[in-house]
Amino acid sequence: MFTPLLIASASAAVAAAGAAAPRTEQVVITAAQIARAGIETTPALARLPDGAAGPGAGSSAGAGPDAIVLSGTVVPSATAMVVSGTAWGGMVQQVHVATLQTVKAGAPLVTLFSQSWMELQRDYVELTARARLAADKLARDESLYADGIVAAVRRDESRAAAQLAQLAAEQHAQMLRAGGLRGAALDALPASRRLSPLLTVRAQAAGTVVELPLAVGQQAEAGASVAKIMRDGPLWVELQASRQQLPALAVGDQLTVADNCHVRINAISPLVNGVNQTALVRAEQRERNSCLKMNAFVEARVTPPRTQPGALAVPTAALVRRGAASYVFVRNARGFAAVPVAPGAAAGALVWVRGALLPGAPVALRGVAAIKGAWNGLGEPPAGKEQP
DSSP: OHHHHHHHHHHHHTTTTOSOOOHHHHEEEHHHHHHHHHHHHEEEEESOOOOSSTTOOOTTTBBBBTTTEEEEEEEOTTTTEEEEEEEOOOEEEEEOOTOOOOOOTTTTEEEEOOHHHHHHHHHHHHHHHHHHHHHHHHHHHHHHHTSSOOHHHHHHHHHHHHHHHHHHHHHHHHHHHHOOOTTTHHHHHHOOOOOOOOEEEOOOEEEEEEEOOTTOEEETTOOOEEEEESSSSEEEEEEEEEEEEEOOOOTOOOEETTTTTTEEEEEOOSOOOTTTEEEEEEEESSSSSSSOOOOOOEEEEEESSSSOTTTTTEEGGOOOEEETEEEEEEEEEEEEEEEEEEEEEEEEEEEEESSSSSSTTTOOOOOOHHHHHHTTTTTOTTTTOOOO
């Protein structure tokens, strides 16, 4: 059995368990009792060892044992997808591209036979003629007003009418430009009056056509999507991180997906999924290459920093809890001191902690349950066995 001093110390510790601030407590154990209980220690580390995260650490392919492995799916970035649509309805007369085809900005996608497109051109020709007549009338009234023949109110009315007519014509010109009629063709339309019902919808950006919902002969409604294009550029990866992994992750961290394929965390969700207790972590591809494919399942690895200011790394198995407080047992001349610590980020089988620890302090790794039992006044366990 442990000494009466040990029992008295344990009773005092239990009485003080409800105190607001946990404090260091001594657990008196002799060297012989330590040997019988099979208690072993390991040093608290100020720096993670290269290629090892401590006793019992596992490993994954291509990653160090202390690497954090996150699983997720490749998705397009917020600006990767572009939709090319038509503002005027019509029948699809010709399809110029196919899905998975690479196109340049402005490349023709489909040609529609659109009665509304031809009516827009007719209205533009009519409005430009009205604007020209209004401008001529304004010029006459400006001359007559200068000669004192007409009143200022007539000149002002002509000026307002000319401005409105010009505004209406310019509005229709903008609509025609949006439909792809621009430059010399638009300038020549009022004079040539060559109206065409054929409307060619063009790619809004360079990229790959990933969706083409229309076929020849199909009727397209006004505002319908003609093609969905994915821009060339970095992709995103949406990963799932457990609550234990989250403290080790931060925006800006670089993750490795494969050789010459890296992503950088740009957002971490503040919400945890209530079903699987994971949080969404979003990372953006760094290199402009084809190492990532849309909708592919990937595993990304991040290696935690080798050091953390003000923290030491101890085995996760060395942590014990009493109430809401966490402790580690540190070997000293009288046995072990129960030192309160604040756990932080995990690193494989190690965890960063902050407390009254010094680098290299011998922390109990095996036989922790025996020390905790003695700490709680349960006496000495049978030799070679640990109490739960």
